[in-house]
Amino acid sequence: MTGTTFSPLHENFLAVIKSYYQLTKPRIIPLLLITTAAAMWIAGKGQVDPRQVLIVLLGGTLAAASAQTFNCVYDRDIDYEMLRTRSRPIPSGRVHPRHAIVFACILGILSFTLFAVFVNLLSALLALCGIGFYMLVYTHWLKRTSTQNIVIGGAAGSIPPLVGWAAVTGDLSWTAWLLFLTIFLWTPPHFWALALMIRDDYAQVNIPMLPVVKGEETTVKQIWLYTLLVVPVSFLLIYPLGEAGIVYGFFATILGGIFIRKAWQLQQAPQDKQLAKSMFKYSILYMMLLCTGMVVDSLPAMHQITATVVEYLSSFACNA
Known part of the structure; x- marks a missing residue:
């Protein structure tokens, strides 16, 4: 060779x-x-x-x-x-x-x-x-x-x-498989955004990445679809599994909203490599911070703080 x-x-x-x-x-x-x-x-x-x-x-x-x-x-x-x-x-x-x-x-x-x-x-x-x-x-x-x-x-x-x-x-519980599914659904928006950036490289060596075979418009539609799938799935950790709470929910909401917005922007301009680059970089940040939210939410000290805040708000609402 x-x-x-x-x-x-x-x-x-x-x-x-x-x-x-x-x-x-x-x-x-x-x-x-x-x-x-x-x-x-x-x-x-x-x-x-x-x-x-x-x-x-x-x-x-x-x-x-x-x-x-x-x-x-x-x-x-x-x-x-x-x-x-x-x-x-x-x-x-x-x-x-x-x-x-x-x-x-x-x-x-x-x-x-x-x-x-x-x-x-x-x-x-x-x-x-x-x-x-x-x-x-x-x-x-x-x-x-x-x-x-x-x-x-x-x-x-x-x-x-x-x-x-x-x-x-x-062992492996439903929660473990949900984490697996979340990353599985996150991978296409993450990797296809990269593929949009280096489409010509893949075309040069005949690697059938989606942007090479189907074009940019089809690719960004798929990115949009998978983004709309992964964000709701990330909330299943809260309900029905009950493995995460308010803190993680805050992380997932903010991060998911930005992820959807970036996917939407890319769908409006499929050939904009700067938007693809932004989507790719953010997808990494999304997963890193989402996992950080999982860790922070799981800490016993955070559970105590959350319980205290909820109790205070409940008490304030009852006395209002």
Whole structure:
């Protein structure tokens, strides 16, 4: 494969470390860890073991890094063709594909072992499933064949909250699956906004992303539809599940309203890449702050404050 079989080129050991670090696409991982942590805090009713959190987040980091490294190996041909990705470690010749595969396997094994030994087997299997689904279903099967690639493939990015929940409880409840569904529905607006920004790159290497195959207007309509789905679904955590309260409701209302407004603005100007960029960036902020709202709402101290405020307001209303 052209551009991917060069001998590794490095000036020093630190350059080697940097190249392998870049293989893991580290900018993607923090958001996955935030969703994992949010699930842990809700599952633990706001009280979690710091040691367990550290282990789970480390295991999740290793699993995500493994999946992303495998992805870099598989996609090295299209990475070489696109100017935006040609400088990545494998297409630039700084890391040999075989070495990257070994690295990815080691990361995956370490992740599974960490979960299985120090947490529980269910969380270990879920993390392993995340790696497998991302590689086999999304990267290998869907990414180069279907416009629905990131819809179905989005299930891989929805697994971290399942891992976090299972780590605390040892099982999977309706709440865990609701967190999964929320991220699953959030993924299309998030990723298609990015696809609108770099549509030409995908077209250059024949990746059938929705904007490439169906055009911008169809894509923004789909973004609008999924945004209208994910925002109401986020409130199911309050009712009927009863796992969140007023504080989370405040976060979800404000964040959801802005999310819908941005999706509407993008629908009015499908070819405006600045609006697509704004939508993409906000989608990240939306999920980060929504998870923050989950954590804050779950804290026992916040429950006490909320109960006190509600009692005061009730008393004031009765005396008015």
